[in-house]
Amino acid sequence: MARRGPDRASFARELEPALRGRTREDRKMLFVGVLNRHMPEGREAVLVGGALVEFYTSGAYVTGDLDIIGDRDAIVPLLESAGFFKSGRTWWNTDLELVVDIAGRDLRRTETVVAVEFEGFTVPTVSLEDLIVDRLLAAKYWKSPTDWEQAVLLLTAHESRVSVGALKQKAAANDVGDSLRELTKVVGSDGPGTSPTG
Known part of the structure; x- marks a missing residue:
């Protein structure tokens, strides 16, 4: 869909109808898609964290909020225009049943942004390999x-889609090669296993 630019009123008008009647994980993806249509070019929010796990596991894991990385100065006015209020570090809209955490401005240097096409929206996310790491x-x-x-859920569900080389490289760069x-081993044995640290 075409980018509309940072028009706060149109963001608020577009958001509610886009989310109405949608599943929990769809609503989170659609929220980021609508948000980014109203963000300045080159300053798009990136979906990370539990909401992305929820999407990639088709709801096998459920989280209450959605974490985005992005320009807080550009995001907050849009959230406020759509009736979100701040509580602690998160932004809430009880009517839309959304909780948004602006988890930071920048990704880790090893993270890669990929574009996920979802119902006419391009949703920037971290790669599956980054999410696993x-x-x-x-x-x-x-x-x-x-x-x-x-x-375990992510690798089991998407083992054929994950780049083994990229996953190993990212794990080594983040000092979790042993965990990978x-x-x-656990995924190869088809069992949930226990964390090597727990």
Whole structure:
């Protein structure tokens, strides 16, 4: 779909009808698609985190919020125009049943942005390989069994789509090569396994 530019009123008018009657994971993808149609060129928000896991696992993992990386100065006025209010570090819209966390401005230097085509929108996301590495980082350093389970789900569901070379390179660059080796053993055995750190 064509980019409309940073018109706050049109963002608010477009958002609600685009989300009406849609599933939880569809609503999150559509939100980012609509948001980016109203962001300045070159400053698009990138979907990361649990909402992306939810999308790639077709809802096998469910998260309550959606994390985006992007220019807070450009995003916040659009959120406010659509009735979002800030609570802590997140932005809420109870009518739209959305919680948005602007998780930062920049991606890690090793992360790659890919374009996911979704119902007429181009939604920038981190690559599947980056998403798996992110889950491995949380499993290893935060001792998070939930993130380990998400890594297992992602690799199991998308093993044929993942670039093994890129995944190994990104894991090594982020000091989770050992976790990736354990993950590939677990996925190869078709069992959920336990986190190598837990």
